Amino acid sequence: MTVAEMEDFLEREFPQIHEGGRIYHVEEIEYGRAVVRLETDDRHLRPGGTISGPTMMALADLSAYVVILAALGPVALAVTTNLNINFLRKPDPSGIHCECRLLKLGKRLAVVEAYVRSRSTEDLVAHATATYAIPPEAGG
Amino acid sequence: MTVAEMEDFLEREFPQIHEGGRIYHVEEIEYGRAVVRLETDDRHLRPGGTISGPTMMALADLSAYVVILAALGPVALAVTTNLNINFLRKPDPSGIHCECRLLKLGKRLAVVEAYVRSRSTEDLVAHATATYAIPPEAGG
Amino acid sequence: MTVAEMEDFLEREFPQIHEGGRIYHVEEIEYGRAVVRLETDDRHLRPGGTISGPTMMALADLSAYVVILAALGPVALAVTTNLNINFLRKPDPSGIHCECRLLKLGKRLAVVEAYVRSRSTEDLVAHATATYAIPPEAGG
Amino acid sequence: MTVAEMEDFLEREFPQIHEGGRIYHVEEIEYGRAVVRLETDDRHLRPGGTISGPTMMALADLSAYVVILAALGPVALAVTTNLNINFLRKPDPSGIHCECRLLKLGKRLAVVEAYVRSRSTEDLVAHATATYAIPPEAGG
Numbered sequence: 407m408t409v410a411e412m413e414d415f416l417e418r419e420f421p422q423i424h425e426g427g428r429i430y431h432v433e434e435i436e437y438g439r440a441v442v443r444l445e446t447d448d449r450h451l452r453p454g455g456t457i458s459g460p461t462m463m464a465l466a467d468l469s470a471y472v473v474i475l476a477a478l479g480p481v482a483l484a485v486t487t488n489l490n491i492n493f494l495r496k497p498d499p500s501g502i503h504c505e506c507r508l509l510k511l512g513k514r515l516a517v518v519e520a521y522v523r524s525r526s527t528e529d530l531v532a533h534a535t536a537t538y539a540i541p542p543e544a545g546g
Numbered sequence: 547m548t549v550a551e552m553e554d555f556l557e558r559e560f561p562q563i564h565e566g567g568r569i570y571h572v573e574e575i576e577y578g579r580a581v582v583r584l585e586t587d588d589r590h591l592r593p594g595g596t597i598s599g600p601t602m603m604a605l606a607d608l609s610a611y612v613v614i615l616a617a618l619g620p621v622a623l624a625v626t627t628n629l630n631i632n633f634l635r636k637p638d639p640s641g642i643h644c645e646c647r648l649l650k651l652g653k654r655l656a657v658v659e660a661y662v663r664s665r666s667t668e669d670l671v672a673h674a675t676a677t678y679a680i681p682p683e684a685g686g
Numbered sequence: 687m688t689v690a691e692m693e694d695f696l697e698r699e700f701p702q703i704h705e706g707g708r709i710y711h712v713e714e715i716e717y718g719r720a721v722v723r724l725e726t727d728d729r730h731l732r733p734g735g736t737i738s739g740p741t742m743m744a745l746a747d748l749s750a751y752v753v754i755l756a757a758l759g760p761v762a763l764a765v766t767t768n769l770n771i772n773f774l775r776k777p778d779p780s781g782i783h784c785e786c787r788l789l790k791l792g793k794r795l796a797v798v799e800a801y802v803r804s805r806s807t808e809d810l811v812a813h814a815t816a817t818y819a820i821p822p823e824a825g826g
Numbered sequence: 827m828t829v830a831e832m833e834d835f836l837e838r839e840f841p842q843i844h845e846g847g848r849i850y851h852v853e854e855i856e857y858g859r860a861v862v863r864l865e866t867d868d869r870h871l872r873p874g875g876t877i878s879g880p881t882m883m884a885l886a887d888l889s890a891y892v893v894i895l896a897a898l899g900p901v902a903l904a905v906t907t908n909l910n911i912n913f914l915r916k917p918d919p920s921g922i923h924c925e926c927r928l929l930k931l932g933k934r935l936a937v938v939e940a941y942v943r944s945r946s947t948e949d950l951v952a953h954a955t956a957t958y959a960i961p962p963e964a965g966g
Contacts, residue, residue, distance in 0.1 A: 776905075
C-alpha cells in the first residue's frame with residue numbers, strides 16, 4: 407500500500423481517529439517499516455508543555471497498525487493484544503513522530519517495535535512494542 | 547484525598563483531560579485502591595461499536611495516577627515510566643471503568659495494576675500494570 | 687488435572703526443569719488458579735542473599751503454563767508469546783511461591799497474571815503477566 | 827570496561843551465574859551496546875530441541891546488566907525493576923546471543939532493549955526491554 411492508499415483506508419475505516427482534528431499523518435511506508443507523525447494540539451499537552459503519555463501510546467498503537475496493514479494489505483481486523491511502552495524523556499510540544507518496524511509477521515500474531523521521537527530534537531522520547539492478533543483469513 | 551478533592555486536583559492540574567467533554571469520573575478512592583469511570587463518546591469508538599485500545603490505555607494510566615496520588619497526597623509530578631496492557635475482550639460501547647490497586651509504593655517508584663471492565667457486563671476487557679517515578683520530595 | 691497428574695505431566699514432558707535438582711512443586715490447582723512453589727538453592731541466589739530475577743521469571747512462566755494446562759487439559763504445546771514482570775521487593779532466600787490466575791482463556795491466546803510472594807513473609811516480591819499461544823487443536 | 831574486566835567483575839560479583847557450568851560469555855562491549863553469548867546445555871532445552879523461554883529471559887536480563895554496567899562503571903547494585911519480552915521464533919539448540927542497546931541512561935533509571943538471535947541462523951528469536959534502577963551514588 408502507498409502512503410495515499412493507507413491514509414484513504416484509515417479515513418474510511420477509522421474516521422474516529424480524526425475526531426476533533428486531523429492530527430495523524432502517515433509519512434513513510436515500506437515493507438516492514440512505517441513512520442507516522444502526530445501534530446499536537448491542546449488535547450495532547452500536559453503541565454510544563456509536554457505531550458501526554460496516552461498521546462504517545464495512541465501514536466505507537468496506530469503506527470503499529472499501519473506497518474502491519476502495509477504488510478498484510480488492507481484488512482481492517484487486526485487487533486492489538488498487548489502493548490508495552492517505556493517513557494524515556496518528556497517531549498517538547500513541537501510534535502512527535504513514530505517509526506515502527508515489524509519484528510515478526512506470523513500467521514496469527516504480528517509483533518512490532520515503535521520508536522517515538524521528538525520532531526524538533528529527534529530525541530527518543532518513548533519506546534514501545536505491540537502485538538496484534540491477525541484474523542485467520544489474513545494470516546501473513 | 548476524597549473523591550471531590552481528587553476531581554478538583556485533576557481539574558486544576560490536568561484540565562486537558564476534559565478537553566472535548568468531561569469523560570473521566572473518579573468513583574472511589576481508598577488507600578491503595580481507586581476506581582475511575584469513563585463515559586464514552588464518538589471519539590472512543592471503533593468499527594463494530596467497540597471502545598478503542600488507546601481509550602483503555604488512557605483510562606488505565608489516569609487511574610494509576612489517581613491511586614498513587616491518593617496515597618502520596620496531591621503532588622502533580624509523578625510521571626509514568628512504563629505501562630504494559632493486555633487487551634482481553636472487546637468492550638461494548640456502554641462505557642468502561644478501571645479499578646486500580648497499588649502493588650508497591652516505594653520512595654522512587656510506584657507500581658500499580660489496573661483492571662478495566664465493561665460497565666454493562668462487568669467483564670474484564672483489559673488488564674494493565676503501570677510504573678510511576680515519584681519525585682524525590684514526595685517519596686512514599 | 688490434579689496436582690499429581692500435573693506433576694507427572696511436567697516430569698514426562700519437561701524433565702529439564704528438574705535438571706540440577708527438583709525445585710518446582712505444584713501446590714494447588716483449581717480451574718483458573720494454580721500455585722507453584724520454588725525451593726531455592728545456590729543457583730538462585732544473588733549477592734546479599736536475595737533470589738535472582740530470572741528465578742522469579744522462570745517460576746512465573748512455569749506457573750502460567752500450569753494454570754493454562756489445568757484448564758485446557760494436558761497439551762504440551764502452548765507456548766509463551768509475551769511475559770512482562772515487575773520486580774517489587776527483594777525476596778529473602780527462604781523461597782518463593784507463585785499464584786497464577788487466568789485473565790482470559792481464548793481459542794488462540796491465554797492471558798495469565800502471576801503473583802510471586804516470599805515464603806517466609808508472604809510479601810509480594812514480583813508481579814507478572816504472561817500470554818500463551820494455544821495450538822489450534824487445543825483452543826479453549 | 828573491557829570485555830575481560832566485565833567477565834572478571836561478573837565472576838567476582840555473580841559467581842552463581844556460572845553454577846552448573848560456564849555458559850555466559852561477554853563478546854562485545856562499547857558505550858551503549860553489548861553482546862553476550864549463551865552456550866546451551868541440557869538445562870536450557872525443551873521438547874523439540876528448542877531453547878526455553880526462561881533461558882532467553884535470563885540472557886536478556888544479564889545482557890542488559892552488562893550494557894548498563896559498561897556505561898556506569900563497576901557498580902554491583904543496579905537492579906531490574908521491569909522486564910518485558912516477546913518470544914518470536916523457536917531457536918534451534920545451537921545457542922543464542924543477545925545484543926543490548928541503551929535506550930536511556932538516567933540518574934535513577936536505565937532502559938535497555940535486547941535482541942536475542944539464534945547463533946546458527948541469526949534469526950531474531952526474542953525481543954526484550956528492561957528497566958534497571960540505578961543506586962543514587964552511581965547515577966549516570
